Amino acid sequence: MAGSSQLDVLKTLGDNTRYAIYLELARAPRPLITAEIADSLSLHANTVRPHLERMRDVGLVDVEVGGRGDVGRPQHRYSLAADAPALGLEPPTISALARMVLSMAQRLDGSASDAEAVGHDEGARRAAMHVDSRSTLEALVSDLDRLGFDPVVTDDPRNDAVGDDVGAVISFGHCPFADLAREHPDLVCGLHKGMVAGFVDDLGDATIDEFCTLTNRTPCRVTVSSR
Template identity: 30%
Template sequence: MAIARPGHPVPHTDPTTPSPPRRRRAEVLACLKASASPVPVAEVAQRTGLHVNTARFHLDRLVEDGLAQRESEQAEAPGRPRILYSHGAAEPGPRSYRLLTDMLAGLVAALDPDGSAAASAGRTWGHRLAADQEALGGGTALARLDTVLEQVGFAQTRHHDAGGSEMRIHHCPFIEVAEQRPDVVCTLHLGLLRGVAEELAAPVDVTGLHPFARPGLCVASLRDTATRDPAPPTPPAAVP
């Protein structure tokens, strides 16, 4: 915090402007990115105009932050090898996204017991995924609905009979988590279907989703809105 001294105004600081140390560190990082091969401290200092000790300090901090790598030069001559720096993090360790997904699904179930928030989130994502309709190509709204779902990773077919219409989902990209938490994942999926259909103005309402209705199959119930009976005309008001 700046403190005013008698006769001196408080200097104005812009919080969006990087401080000098951060700016210098960004310059050092930019130098590493522009280098085709690992470089020694002296070369970084020369390119950035920094003192060698200052350049080394920022390089070591970049290594600690995972933004740079440090290695010893493979020198043939005797003597202490130089330390070289390059842009990029070390090889990533193992990931456990499945565990993270299971934990998040459990959290959603605890915080959203009636599923309303999950359904709303799925609907929002459905609208978002279908918003760029030019990228979906031409064709009918139902064809573009299929395209959106296929881009996500679903595989489905639609079937019609005297009893109504349904979408048979043969492949679900969330199946492993859905088997453990259908209350969360399938509610998200139902909201997603509804959001996509609404965004594309598809002539169907997604009235329900039946997880694992048949072996290896989930079924979404559809209602064809294009063949709805028109609303009866409103009778004219009586003239007094």
């Protein structure tokens, strides 16, 4: 981004749509075409294109041209520029490392319970960063949001039955590990389940009633109740 000032970059990312596009590209394990970005954000491709061009102009994204789309035009594949600001997001090499570690764990006959144990330790470590939060639910939602799961909180259906707020359901609007989870569902979902459990256990004022992953027939979510 040598030709762009820091102010240009900040102004570009100050737009909500462009920031959302930036996050999609940062989370993606490969370059994305315009249609994929548009679908992820529930936008029309014609809305996304000018934002991508603006981001390209200031050096935030790189574009590869190759292949043909549905209408015969060359496809443009977008990815974050090598010198784009990190904004706390992991570099692409982390995805490669994660893939290799998961393959190694599978070769060594690692189980879902092994993954949960590892995730539990990580969750407890992350909980230590939220000791000042007002509640475990608030802290967990904040941490899941920081990790890129786009959590959505709704009331537990049991609340109406007992006439009290006994719990909440946290649905995961986005899975930053989706590609890896499809390849290694037991290990990756086990890691996530263990991490949430370790987080909740460490803070101590809530319990997990249910954790649904992509191996379940229900959407990925966790149900948390206050103690």
